[in-house]
Amino acid sequence: xxxxxxxxxxxxxxxxxxxxxxxxxxxxxxxxxxxxxxxxxxxxxxxxxxxxxxxxxxxxxxxxxxxxxxxxxxxxxxxxxxxxxxxxxxxxxxxxxxxxxxxxxxxxxxxxxxxxxxxxxxxxxxxxxxxxxxxxxxxxxxxxxxxxxxxxxxxxxxxxxxxxxxxxxxxxxxxxxxxxxxxxxxxxxxxxxxxxxxxxxxxxxxxxxxxxxxxxxxxxxxxxxxxxxxxxxxxxxxxxxxxxxxxxxxxxxxxxxxxxxxxxxxxxxxxxxxxxxxxxxxxxxxxxxxxxxxxxxxxxxxxxxxxxxxxxxxxxxxxxxxxxxxxxxxxxxxxxxxxxxxxxxxxxxxxxxxxxxxxxxxxxxxxxxxxxxxxxxxxxxxxxxxxxxxxxxxxxxxxxxxxxxxxxxx
Amino acid sequence: xxxxxxxxxxxxxxxxxxxxxxxxxxxxxxxxxxxxxxxxxxxxxxxxxxxxxxxxxxxxxxxxxxxxxxxxxxxxxxxxxxxxxxxxxxxxxxxxxxxxxxx
Numbered sequence: 141x142x143x144x145x146x147x148x149x150x151x152x153x154x155x156x157x158x159x160x161x162x163x164x165x166x167x168x169x170x171x172x173x174x175x176x177x178x179x180x181x182x183x184x185x186x187x188x189x190x191x192x193x194x195x196x197x198x199x200x201x202x203x204x205x206x207x208x209x210x211x212x213x214x215x216x217x218x219x220x221x222x223x224x225x226x227x228x229x230x231x232x233x234x235x236x237x238x239x240x241x242x243x244x245x246x247x248x249x250x251x252x253x254x255x256x257x258x259x260x261x262x263x264x265x266x267x268x269x270x271x272x273x274x275x276x277x278x279x280x281x282x283x284x285x286x287x288x289x290x291x292x293x294x295x296x297x298x299x300x301x302x303x304x305x306x307x308x309x310x311x312x313x314x315x316x317x318x319x320x321x322x323x324x325x326x327x328x329x330x331x332x333x334x335x336x337x338x339x340x341x342x343x344x345x346x347x348x349x350x351x352x353x354x355x356x357x358x359x360x361x362x363x364x365x366x367x368x369x370x371x372x373x374x375x376x377x378x379x380x381x382x383x384x385x386x387x388x389x390x391x392x393x394x395x396x397x398x399x400x401x402x403x404x405x406x407x408x409x410x411x412x413x414x415x416x417x418x419x420x421x422x423x424x425x426x427x428x429x430x431x432x433x434x435x436x437x438x439x440x441x442x443x444x445x446x447x448x449x450x451x452x453x454x455x456x457x458x459x460x461x462x463x464x465x466x467x468x469x470x471x472x473x474x475x476x477x478x479x480x481x482x483x484x485x486x487x488x489x490x491x492x493x494x495x496x497x498x499x500x501x502x503x504x505x506x507x508x509x510x511x512x513x514x515x516x517x518x519x520x521x522x523x524x525x526x527x528x529x530x531x532x533x534x535x536x537x538x539x540x541x542x543x544x545x546x547x548x549x550x
Numbered sequence: 551x552x553x554x555x556x557x558x559x560x561x562x563x564x565x566x567x568x569x570x571x572x573x574x575x576x577x578x579x580x581x582x583x584x585x586x587x588x589x590x591x592x593x594x595x596x597x598x599x600x601x602x603x604x605x606x607x608x609x610x611x612x613x614x615x616x617x618x619x620x621x622x623x624x625x626x627x628x629x630x631x632x633x634x635x636x637x638x639x640x641x642x643x644x645x646x647x648x649x650x651x652x653x
Contacts, residue, residue, distance in 0.1 A: 363625075365626065378633060407616045
């Protein structure tokens with residue numbers, strides 16, 4: 141038996157397990173997946189928890205319900221990867237798992253401890269995060285009785301998972317405080333290390349205008365050095381200061397500690413990966429999918445989905461002794477909630493930034509691109525169902541893996 | 551002081567040199583002045599040499615985190631030496647491309 145070992149059963153790992161179990165002959169191949177947790181989190185849903193739209197049950201399901209029958213599922217922390225020896229050590233029963241091919245899908249996590257003052261006495265009292273279920277739930281509880289003041293959202297460092305989420309959070313906060321009748325008592329500020337509201341120029345211009353229209357302040361090129369929790373202020377390395385009453389932090393994002401323990405990562409514990417093929421740079425039988433890569437594509441579920449599509453075709457070629465094709469183009473496709481029941485859709489890749497236009501989607505769309513609409517909001521709401529029922533299970537999605545210029549205005 | 555006479559150097563749209571091999575220490579001094587740094591001190595050179603070495607090794611300029619972790623100059627000092635966006639500024643002065651990391 142030949143062995144494929146998948147590390148991580150999050151969005152990328154689950155999708156690839158489902159697709160591989162269809163493609164590989166079970167008489168020839170054993171597929172094993174290892175993850176430390178029994179629970180699958182729908183991470184895009186965390187954004188809605190602070191405002192009471194979703195609860196815990198909407199974003200948590202048992203991982204096993206989404207993994208295919210006939211593969212080995214091991215719930216255990218991973219100790220180290222030993223790529224020279226084609227094996228992985230796990231904690232459970234001190235087992236060693238060997239492989240012919242390894243797929244690393246260990247994701248990305250927030251590390252608030254990287255910023256002095258952040259995760260100390262005021263953590264989850266006047267300082268909150270929303271990239272974890274617990275953080276989002278704590279913030280929900282806090283917001284129910286908050287009477288207003290200065291709310292500052294700080295992005296600690298790029299890259300982060302879902303780079304549009306901080307903007308969506310602010311748009312939804314604006315909407316939420318309007319509904320609560322206290323918008324006039326809340327000052328909203330985004331403090332970001334980026335030179336503008338977003339990473340891509342055209343979208344940054346448009347999103348900047350929306351922030352303006354919603355009366356949300358933006359402090360750019362703010363690289364946080366420390367939080368002064370008692371003073372309720374954040375300081376940048378160039379000694380600028382932003383005062384807050386309520387700090388919402390998007391902490392530093394890093395890859396899994398397993399990657400660092402195994403000496404396979406960069407300074408942020410992301411794995412150096414070939415940009416167009418998703419093969420690990422250093423190893424010929426290791427592939428990296430989802431947030432675990434060091435690629436300049438967004439860390440997002442849609443990207444993981446397009447990666448898996450491209451990977452499956454390529455991997456089957458590879459097994460037949462053919463060369464890998466450079467087919468991953470960095471494609472991302474994201475709904476952006478803008479509050480008041482509306483949303484945007486952006487579609488882009490490594491080379492083409494988000495452009496305005498219409499996104500053709502047979503049977504459901506078209507969705508307007510880079511323009512606010514109600515149908516985009518419903519697209520986002522519908523996406524949770526699509527995620528749990530179609531996407532994770534590796535069923536066919538009506539969106540091609542590579543970006544298309546159809547409907548885009550240049 | 552060295553005068554830079556009639557050098558032809560290629561830049562991209564954002565003012566980064568397109569060929570690191572065209573770079574000389576004299577060019578660095580000129581670019582530094584454009585970035586508002588009047589004189590390059592030994593500390594500046596430690597960082598410039600570090601990022602050029604890293605670029606040779608990895609094919610891309612290092613991130614701020616990488617510089618502060620391994621050059622011996624911490625983030626706070628980096629901001630003092632190359633105010634506002636040290637990773638970007640030092641890459642430009644060192645004749646390298648724009649650092650990635652913006653997604």
